[in-house]
Amino acid sequence: MPVDSAAYRNAISRFLTGVTIVTTVADEKPSGLTATAIASVTLEPPTLLACLNRHSTTCQAIVQAGRFTVNVLASDQTDIAKLFASREMDKFQQLAVLGHGIETGSFGTPHLRGALASIDCAVSATTDIGTHRIFFGEVQQVQCAEGSPLGYFRGAFVDRPGV
Template sequence: MTSVTSDAFRSAMSHFATGVAVITARGTEGECGATISAFSSVSLDPLTLLICLHHKSATCRAIEETGKFGISILRSDQKDMAMHFAGRSEGKSFDQYCVRDENGHFFVKDALVQISVSVVETLRGGTHEIFLARPESIEFHQDQSSQPLVYFRGAFDLAA
């Protein structure tokens, strides 16, 4: 057995294939966005989902300020969107890649699914904030050929 180090843990977790989403929020620093794979449904009663963001990220700060954010679940052909929103928010273009709704949420254009949410609880998990949130609206942009973007072994890949 391998001893559990942060590198071994990261490697082990990279073997868990997951979908890819972009989280968007607007705070006092302006519009922010982050690519994540730490996203999951929690409960159907009450409707609850969770995301995890590094506590130092601008997107995390914006969500803490407003209690609201948008989730865009990416399609298999949106790897460029995943890369655009990965890393720091400074210098990211939002007008070119995003659409806005009447409630002030914004999302990646043509994502498989767009969900607007409100935070119901925040927990700290090491270096990350865990946001438990309630969906307020959902919009689908998919057809029979639509496939999700998948993250596996540290790389974006097409769904199987």
């Protein structure tokens, strides 16, 4: 018998993760959500996975677009993580109100200015587990910057992981 979801959540919340914003664009409309369920899968071919709730707007947009970008947040971007975890109708407009910028690169998906990395992926496979869809993304382009990461541990953002 599996453990109940509360017990599992309590245990897995002790696994420190980074924080990302997964973005895409479908029908010329950008969408994005805060995601910690991201993992590197293999270097050959360069592939990561993103695990998204099938009911999220962003999941449905990625199905349509066949591409997405994983933006790895920096320690001073907690406000962006909170915004993209909300059901705010126009997160990208709100981003400008908060004083943050986005860029659209040659891949077409939104890149968050100030992120530690923006990793552009083409969907190479998917699989559904319970409420979620796992997108395997073959990495097409990367953009990197220096800085310290934002973390997530036991239900809270941590801007100095390990300290």
